[in-house]
């Protein structure tokens with residue numbers, strides 16, 4: 001049974017801006033509050049970050065991938081990834097692996113631990129994952145894809161979603177075949193990154209294959225890849241006809257991007273940049289969540305990369321980021337942030353980015369490949 005549902009769409013114009021309203025994405029029994037999804041990112045979309053993004057406007061946030069290897073269920077890392085205490089619904093957990101039976105077991109295990117949606121990773125190009133023929137490497141083996149999807153869908157009674165790339169490489173863009181197969185098997189939404197496995201993170205994401213897949217299936221399609229601004233989100237939605245967009249790297253250090261895009265899609269207008277005070281508070285709350293979630297030492301270390309993303313491009317941040325990585329206690333970390341924000345506030349009430357470091361994208365991409 002297909003649970004895709006779209007309320008009557010009302011389109012109207014403000015100036016030259018065309019707005020569509022009341023198109024709700026439904027995955028199983030979950031109606032999303034909007035069409036903005038946080039991409040699964042290993043090492044990033046932990047519970048504190050997912051909660052924050054949902055608070056700041058995302059309709060859905062997919063967890064970091066969880067291994068399907070049951071031998072690791074007891075490990076601290078895997079237990080932490082299965083911890084959803086206090087998380088706003090719907091809770092979507094991504095599983096990764098290449099063995100149908102193990103993937104089915106992993107799906108059951110995560111549902112028992114609170115997952116309300118199971119997402120299958122066939123989109124991640126990380127070597128660690130592809131070397132065991134999981135993640136996007138699976139796209140090469142269509143019969144195995146079919147077995148995994150069937151095994152997982154029949155193992156759980158929550159909706160199962162799938163994340164893929166456009167294909168294995170540019171000569172083998174088999175996304176349409178995989179998408180149709182997924183729909184027939186009972187997958188209830190498909191997220192698609194507009195690159196092949198071989199493209200890794202190079203070049204620009206392409207949206208033609210996503211548009212073609214949208215024409216071929218009836219389940220909700222979530223477009224992903226290089227969406228960094230409200231305008232780009234609107235462009236991708238219009239160009240592909242996708243039902244939702246998924247945002248990864250652009251949300252790092254800027255979780256408020258979701259409310260900015262949401263507002264723009266609904267009104268055609270931009271929100272003002274957030275105030276320095278607001279983001280200072282958001283960041284402190286985020287860091288305290290990280291300390292609570294990981295414990296002081298690991299939390300302090302995990303916080304470093306988020307602090308670096310939050311401050312990238314802000315006045316004086318290069319020196320600040322350098323010093324930050326040498327600080328060894330929570331107290332010093334928090335004090336440095338308070339000092340940095342006090343200086344920032346003396347210059348402006350609102351956040352002003354003076355430099356959108358080009359090296360950000362590269363370092364993120366290599367992190368993803370290592371993930």
Ligand SMILES: Cc1cc2nc3c(=O)[nH]c(=O)nc-3n(C[C@H](O)[C@H](O)[C@H](O)COP(=O)(O)O)c2cc1C
Pocket residue numbers: 039040041042043044064065094121122123124163193224225226227246247248249250364365367368371
């Ligand atoms: C640090 C990092 C970790 C990632 N981990 C995963 C993962 O665990 N599972 C997955 O399906 N994709 C993973 N991805 C890919 C993203 O979900 C997304 O498809 C990709 O970053 C493209 O979207 P973007 O241009 O909005 O970042 C990761 C990406 C990054 C940057």
